[in-house]
Amino acid sequence: MNVDGKKYRTIWLAEDGGSVEIIDQTKFPYAFEIARLHTMEDAAHAIRVMQVRGAPLIGATAGYGVALAMRADPSDANLHAACSALLETRPTAVNLHWALDKARKSLIQVAPENRAAAAFTLANDICDEDIAINMSIGMHGMELIAAISRLKREGEPVNILTHCNAGWLATVDWGTATAPIYMSHDGGIPVHVWVDETRPRNQGAFLTAWELGHHGVPHTVIVDNAGGHLMQHGEVDIVITGTDRTTATGDVCNKIGTYLKALAAKDNNVPFYVALPSPTIDFSLSDGVSQIPIEERSGLEVSQMTGRTEAGAIETINIVADGSEVGNPAFDVTPARLVTGLITERGVLEPNRKSIADAFPERVKMS
Numbered sequence: 001m002n003v004d005g006k007k008y009r010t011i012w013l014a015e016d017g018g019s020v021e022i023i024d025q026t027k028f029p030y031a032f033e034i035a036r037l038h039t040m041e042d043a044a045h046a047i048r049v050m051q052v053r054g055a056p057l058i059g060a061t062a063g064y065g066v067a068l069a070m071r072a073d074p075s076d077a078n079l080h081a082a083c084s085a086l087l088e089t090r091p092t093a094v095n096l097h098w099a100l101d102k103a104r105k106s107l108i109q110v111a112p113e114n115r116a117a118a119a120f121t122l123a124n125d126i127c128d129e130d131i132a133i134n135m136s137i138g139m140h141g142m143e144l145i146a147a148i149s150r151l152k153r154e155g156e157p158v159n160i161l162t163h164c165n166a167g168w169l170a171t172v173d174w175g176t177a178t179a180p181i182y183m184s185h186d187g188g189i190p191v192h193v194w195v196d197e198t199r200p201r202n203q204g205a206f207l208t209a210w211e212l213g214h215h216g217v218p219h220t221v222i223v224d225n226a227g228g229h230l231m232q233h234g235e236v237d238i239v240i241t242g243t244d245r246t247t248a249t250g251d252v253c254n255k256i257g258t259y260l261k262a263l264a265a266k267d268n269n270v271p272f273y274v275a276l277p278s279p280t281i282d283f284s285l286s287d288g289v290s291q292i293p294i295e296e297r298s299g300l301e302v303s304q305m306t307g308r309t310e311a312g313a314i315e316t317i318n319i320v321a322d323g324s325e326v327g328n329p330a331f332d333v334t335p336a337r338l339v340t341g342l343i344t345e346r347g348v349l350e351p352n353r354k355s356i357a358d359a360f361p362e363r364v365k366m367s
């Protein structure tokens, strides 16, 4: 994507050929800063503290993390150790497992002296594939938006609600949920996006709003509890979210609060779509609620808020009564019955085992 006239991915091989650069997402929306990863530990740290986040980007960063580890020590032992360490960084996004599995299986077959080069090539390939997948998701999703637009009066925007950030910052480029939005906007279809702020980390207010603003897409940030009200009043034409892990049966795990949006959408006959690349499908799982591990994050994310004062200083303040317990589950699961369709690189699928398996037979065979 373009930022101030320059084209960026969210992660790339640095010019020295042996380190990796990322856009540091902990600085948003106040600063656009690049950070450098020199070691596997740097990559693991970047995932853990959410300098990079979003399922596809977590997978891509893990790919580069393995490459950095192989540059330092290409032994079998270090390949396994690096994969295990990176796997521990975050529990819910399955793209992490997908990327590490791919790296481990292919690199173990490469002679140690060639492993670092092969690992960097693999990481670059994961990134290129992510972009191609998201562009394809964008084309399929744009058809859904165009169909809604055709039912509207000339110039009237399609109102899309999204939750969290499934934008280009959550991927290598384009985003999953945002790819159809960017392509529609670029193609002249009027769109307007309701952006859930997405407490506690504010990925909507900090990241999605920043992205949409830079791309010139009309949008409005709303509190997380506003979506149901807007749907009751006909202000939402379609919901499109991303996902961090989707089961073989179409249950969708995504940022906490997504489930409530799906319930409200069902009650108001608003179509609820999930945009996902195939590496986000976990073919080993059949029940999302009982089987997907949900990350429990620090209570400080709930009890504190960080923002910029009018004078420009970044400050953190407490917003919870002293002594109260806080809980912070980071994701929830929307059962397949509440999902209208899954927008994948191979088309819009019904959220059920057959439709998903028919679209990705090679992945079913591997699982």
Ligand code: MRU
Binding pocket: 053, 054, 055, 056, 163, 164, 165, 166, 167, 170, 171, 176, 177, 203, 241, 242, 243, 244, 254, 255, 330
């Ligand atoms: O905790 P995060 O910011 O890594 O979570 C990301 C999400 O939950 C996003 O909503 C996204 O849809 C999944 S990645 C495209």
